Amino acid sequence: MRRMPRLTLKKILESILKGLLAAGDAHWAAKGAATFIVELSSRVKDLPTEEQAIVKGAPPDQLEQAFSQIDLATRNAAFAAAGVHSVQQFLDLFQNKVLTKLDRLDVTTQTTLDTVDRIDQKVDQVLAKVERHHRIQIHQRDQQIATLRAALERVQNEAAAGDKEAQAAIAEARKSGDANKLKTTLIRIADQQEQEIKERAADFVELCREIAAVAFLTGDLDEARRRLDTVLRLVPDDRDATIGLGNLHFTRGELDAAEHHYRRVLALSPDSLEWTTISYGNLGLIYQTRGHLDEAELMQRKALRINERLGRLDGMAANYNNLGVIYQTRGDLDQAELMQRKSLEINEKLGRLESMASNYTNLGVIYEIWRDLDQAEAMHRKSLEINEKLGRLEGMANNYGNLGTMYQTRDDLKQAEAMHRKALEIEENLGHLEGMASEYGNLGLVYRARGDLDQAEVLLRKALQINEKLGRLEGMARQYGNLGLICRTRDDSSGAREHWNQARELFQRAQMSHMVAEVQAWIDELP
Numbered sequence: 001m002r003r004m005p006r007l008t009l010k011k012i013l014e015s016i017l018k019g020l021l022a023a024g025d026a027h028w029a030a031k032g033a034a035t036f037i038v039e040l041s042s043r044v045k046d047l048p049t050e051e052q053a054i055v056k057g058a059p060p061d062q063l064e065q066a067f068s069q070i071d072l073a074t075r076n077a078a079f080a081a082a083g084v085h086s087v088q089q090f091l092d093l094f095q096n097k098v099l100t101k102l103d104r105l106d107v108t109t110q111t112t113l114d115t116v117d118r119i120d121q122k123v124d125q126v127l128a129k130v131e132r133h134h135r136i137q138i139h140q141r142d143q144q145i146a147t148l149r150a151a152l153e154r155v156q157n158e159a160a161a162g163d164k165e166a167q168a169a170i171a172e173a174r175k176s177g178d179a180n181k182l183k184t185t186l187i188r189i190a191d192q193q194e195q196e197i198k199e200r201a202a203d204f205v206e207l208c209r210e211i212a213a214v215a216f217l218t219g220d221l222d223e224a225r226r227r228l229d230t231v232l233r234l235v236p237d238d239r240d241a242t243i244g245l246g247n248l249h250f251t252r253g254e255l256d257a258a259e260h261h262y263r264r265v266l267a268l269s270p271d272s273l274e275w276t277t278i279s280y281g282n283l284g285l286i287y288q289t290r291g292h293l294d295e296a297e298l299m300q301r302k303a304l305r306i307n308e309r310l311g312r313l314d315g316m317a318a319n320y321n322n323l324g325v326i327y328q329t330r331g332d333l334d335q336a337e338l339m340q341r342k343s344l345e346i347n348e349k350l351g352r353l354e355s356m357a358s359n360y361t362n363l364g365v366i367y368e369i370w371r372d373l374d375q376a377e378a379m380h381r382k383s384l385e386i387n388e389k390l391g392r393l394e395g396m397a398n399n400y401g402n403l404g405t406m407y408q409t410r411d412d413l414k415q416a417e418a419m420h421r422k423a424l425e426i427e428e429n430l431g432h433l434e435g436m437a438s439e440y441g442n443l444g445l446v447y448r449a450r451g452d453l454d455q456a457e458v459l460l461r462k463a464l465q466i467n468e469k470l471g472r473l474e475g476m477a478r479q480y481g482n483l484g485l486i487c488r489t490r491d492d493s494s495g496a497r498e499h500w501n502q503a504r505e506l507f508q509r510a511q512m513s514h515m516v517a518e519v520q521a522w523i524d525e526l527p
């Protein structure tokens with residue numbers, strides 16, 4: 001006959017610790033030493049009678065020897081979870097926090113049962129009265145008794161921990177069966193827990209905001225969205241998270257979704273000028289991207305008036321920046337530069353690096369159009385330096401793309417392609433469709449300059465397809481213009497005319513009169 005393994009103190013303790021530590025070091029690091037001790041006490045309390053007797057009856061020297069014999073990995077993990085550094089410290093904790101509590105529970109268990117019996121008698125009296133009028137199923141009564149026992153045990157635990165009010169409630173219930181003080185104590189415990197939950201929830205919401213901000217900065221838009229969605233599940237009308245989701249959709253080129261969130265913030269802010277001006281500014285960007293420049297300018301100027309009234313310098317800087325881009329798109333470069341310089345002056349005063357990088361980028365584009373390439377490169381590299389310092393992938397991609405365009409203007413096609421491919425890689429990783437379209441178009445122009453018209457056309461059509469998906473009038477117009485240049489190089493005047501007519505119409509819709517005139521000049525030169 002097979003013999004059962006002999007129970008030993010070391011085996012019992014080792015089994016308990018390994019069971020607890022199966023949750024992992026990270027779990028206990030997060031829960032804390034106090035929770036570990038509570039769980040350890042619970043495991044000892046739930047031991048079979050024979051094993052519990054071995055643990056309770058062991059003198060200190062045997063306990064110390066048993067703990068010392070437990071395998072090193074388990075022992076070290078238990079020390080870490082309990083917040084101690086030696087066997088002696090763990091032994092002291094085990095005796096004072098676990099075994100002492102176990103002895104106290106032995107004393108109070110019978111008292112608890114006696115008290116429950118008294119309350120049971122009360123319940124029986126009440127139920128006897130009720131049953132005269134209503135038939136009550138047996139399982140309902142049992143469930144009610146079980147709930148009362150659970151309530152009493154909860155208050156008993158508070159009393160054992162030194163809670164004076166809980167002790168008085170238990171004493172009253174034991175003496176007379178009156179549960180009113182038990183009810184009051186339970187309500188107080190519930191109120192305390194509710195407050196703790198609210199505080200933890202508020203801290204969790206702020207943590208999600210912080211994660212979303214860092215994730216957005218580093219280009220992890222999926223994680224940013226997950227955290228913002230979590231905030232909105234907990235706080236449905238949170239304007240900061242709503243505007244954040246709008247910005248995320250805007251970055252991905254999902255303009256309808258972005259507009260929905262911006263208008264949602266506007267609807268949530270009838271009494272907040274600050275949130276109203278932020279919403280106007282963001283809606284202006286939507287209009288601007290779609291090529292509706294008059295509506296875009298109207299929104300930016302509405303936002304600017306409110307920001308000036310409130311004295312919000314950061315908001316004013318953002319509005320000047322956006323107005324500068326609108327003027328640049330229209331071809332009014334003097335006014336565009338003036339707006340960017342106004343914005344840069346404020347951002348430098350406030351030390352807002354990210355916004356300064358945006359100003360430098362936009363000034364670089366203006367100088368590039370003016371063919372002041374040295375000044376353009378200086379601006380782009382200033383912007384790149386800041387974006388690299390901040391880890392802003394989106395900004396870095398924009399910088400690489402602009403530097404690529406500048407190298408292409410200098411006929412350094414190898415360096416131009418390298419910059420555009422670096423930009424494209426980032427844009428693809430970010431899922432930033434507008435940026436991807438821009439870089440496909442830029443690479444198409446590099447291949448056209450090399451004379452590889454087939455590859456140029458493939459890339460330009462990729463850019464056109466994305467811009468059509470986004471509804472970007474300017475992007476569509478530029479790619480039709482570039483495809484027309486391909487046709488002209490191939491001596492396909494009919495194809496060039498068709499593409500340029502489409503480009504001219506789109507530039508007209510985008511209110512870019514200077515580009516309308518440029519495309520019309522191309523058309524007029526066709527045979």
